Amino acid sequence: MSGKNLMEKITPASGWRELTVGAAVYGEGNSVFFNTGEWRSEDPAWYADKCRHCLLCFPVCPDSSIPVVGGKRRDFDFGHCKGCGICAKVCPFGAISMSAAEKEAAK
Ligand code: SF4
Numbered sequence: 621m622s623g624k625n626l627m628e629k630i631t632p633a634s635g636w637r638e639l640t641v642g643a644a645v646y647g648e649g650n651s652v653f654f655n656t657g658e659w660r661s662e663d664p665a666w667y668a669d670k671c672r673h674c675l676l677c678f679p680v681c682p683d684s685s686i687p688v689v690g691g692k693r694r695d696f697d698f699g700h701c702k703g704c705g706i707c708a709k710v711c712p713f714g715a716i717s718m719s720a721a722e723k724e725a726a727k
């Protein structure tokens with residue numbers, strides 16, 4: 621069962637008999653259904669004018685929160701970014717900085 625199908629089948633009204641053993645999640649690709657960016661304690665900021673689209677930041681993000689379209693990076697997916705700062709560490713051009721999270725977060 622895909623992650624999407626699993627999420628549609630289980631609702632807040634579901635009884636325990638409808639859950640999997642141990643509430644294990646077997647359907648892949650379900651993280652998109654959860655706004656986990658609200659856990660973030662630091663916000664990354666991207667400076668498009670400094671970015672050279674080398675894409676070094678894209679593969680190191682553990683939450684796939686750096687969208688790339690047509691070979692160019694776009695602004696962060698704040699709905700899923702955890703604020704780990706790895707992207708800022710790897711950027712050789714100073715195009716990413718980190719700061720304390722604004723608590724309305726999950727933009
Ligand atoms: S590592 Fe820096 S320069 Fe390279 S794509 Fe990411 S933000 Fe842009």
Ligand code: SF4
Nearest residue numbers: 681701702704705707
């Ligand atoms: S701060 Fe961490 S989670 Fe957020 S975009 Fe950068 S590498 Fe990804």
